[in-house]
Amino acid sequence: MKRASLCLAAALASVCFSRASAGQLSPELLAKLSAHENKPVSVIVRFRFDKNDQGRALFKSLRQQLKQSRAQLGKASGFVDSSMQNGGTELWLYQSIALKLTPLQALTLSSLPIVDEVFENFKVKIPKVQALDTGSLGEASSENPNFDPLQMIGADATRAVGLRGQGVRIGHLDTGVDIFHPELQGKVVAFAEFGPAGKRISSKPHDSAQHGTHTAGLLVGNTLGAAPDAKLISALVLPGGEGTFAQVIAGMQWVLDPDNNADTDDGANVVSLSLGVPSSQDQQAFVLPVQNMLRAGVVPVFAIGNYGPDPQTTASPGNIPNVIGVGAVDQSGSVAPFSSRGPAIWTGAYSGSFIKPDVVAPGVGIRSSFPGKGYGVLSGTSQAAPLVAGAVAVMLGAKPGSSVDDIKQALYSSASNNGQKNNDSGYGLINLPAALAKLGVSVAAPPKAQAPVVGPNGYIFCVPEGQRCTFSGEKQVAFGAAGRYLSGLTSDGFNCTVAEWGSDPVPGAAKACFVQEAKP
Structure with a gap:
């Protein structure tokens, strides 16, 4: 992103640059400059990007380009290197660094040709669900004790015939996970926690809230998960339900390449994300890392947000055009009032009006695992997204080598709206057996119960x-x-x-x- 000429008077007069040669400084940082504030703030510095490699080779080229970009900082490298040594982080998936700078230092960096933009490290959180009429929607398990979200998407049938996500790794970015829960024992193959600046924190696997264990159960739980034989790579990026952009990107690049070695195939094949930011300038920041995820051949499945029922209420990154954005339906199949609606209006990286969500899944009154061996009921697109991500894992396990486009086409064309898309439910409620059939995988109907x-x-x-x-x-x-x-x-x-x-x-x-x- 570029901007028109900007010259600040007095102490800032020496730093003046033009649209053609420099990056953009966020309005928030400009406001701090105008107010003569000079305390260090947490910022993201993004460098120019020109890599188009595909597959895991992209990870290596992204790291190399970031190293080359930092070498072109000139005199600014002094204060940048100093800050990086005091808690800064390289976010290669976003071609950026996260560090603390004064507003004037941020302005200095934004004037360099190699820098594309500088902005504050903004907050990201799990959206809260609006108040529900549990009598009509069946939010509590006691309202409908026989409700099975797996049956609603056809995952009960795939589990019965042995299609359970074997050999697939799911990236799980959330509040953490209780690896000792009976539903999840042996399911988490890697865990990492990240701090506000994206720096990895040494910790044992744990859940800082309930949300992460709940979504993990819907992904791979023994009795609750759509893909019980898949494995989780779990990143704690939302401590207590809230984190930063740097935390999320650090976790995202880690689940894609946990050992920081692009030559080993140990990363996620599909990523489940149940967080976001409402439509704002901040939503643009997720575009590049998600585009790089897609270039690497990893399927992104993200919640669309809990800001409905009004139109144009979708959240990023679920509303990015090329990702699978997931809305929620209740136990009768009706779109939940809280589920965000499209269209998603984009400028900049994408331009135009896009129909969102892409698909829907059960998201009201969903029972899953809670930390401490317990179970609980939650509602939200946060619950719908992991059910779809688990379905994708089953598809990838049943048809290895399927591309992102293969998965999306099969999922969309088999959903309940018969190939038609709208801004309430997208292509409709997913149908996992039908999606597998689109990939050429037959799911025999489970045998009917017989008298003994x-x-x-x-x-x-x-x-x-x-x-x-x-x-x-x-x-x-x-x-x-x-x-x-x-x-x-x-x-x-x-x-x-x-x-x-x-x-x-x-x-x-x-x-x-x-x-x-x-x-x-």
């Missing part, structure tokens, strides 16, 4: 493998003639896909699971 068959010695068994049998009362499962039991079955049935199979009690009943009523 009583075999020899009072055993009850069901076939084929994977069949669900429903019984009443307390039950136990026996594996073969040895009579080994697995207790703790619930009264609503048992999935016959178990770790061990017994011998055939009846000819032709291969791979049967045996269920026997518990003895008093």
